[in-house]
Amino acid sequence: MKASELQGKDQAALAKELNDLLKAQFGLRMQIATQQLNNTSQLKKVRRDIARVKTVIKQKDGQ
Numbered sequence: 001m002k003a004s005e006l007q008g009k010d011q012a013a014l015a016k017e018l019n020d021l022l023k024a025q026f027g028l029r030m031q032i033a034t035q036q037l038n039n040t041s042q043l044k045k046v047r048r049d050i051a052r053v054k055t056v057i058k059q060k061d062g063q
Contacts, residue, residue, distance in 0.1 A: 006056040
């Protein structure tokens, strides 16, 4: 997911995207805890996507 893709979305879509990413992060954390996750780099990607979405939300709030 790129920041430019997120810039075109409205606040409601960004909030939904953030909620989906937080649920995905929770699922990945549970998979790590139960030794079911093979590709642990997925967690890093989701964390960065969450940060991107939060950054775009803050930028849009400031405008």
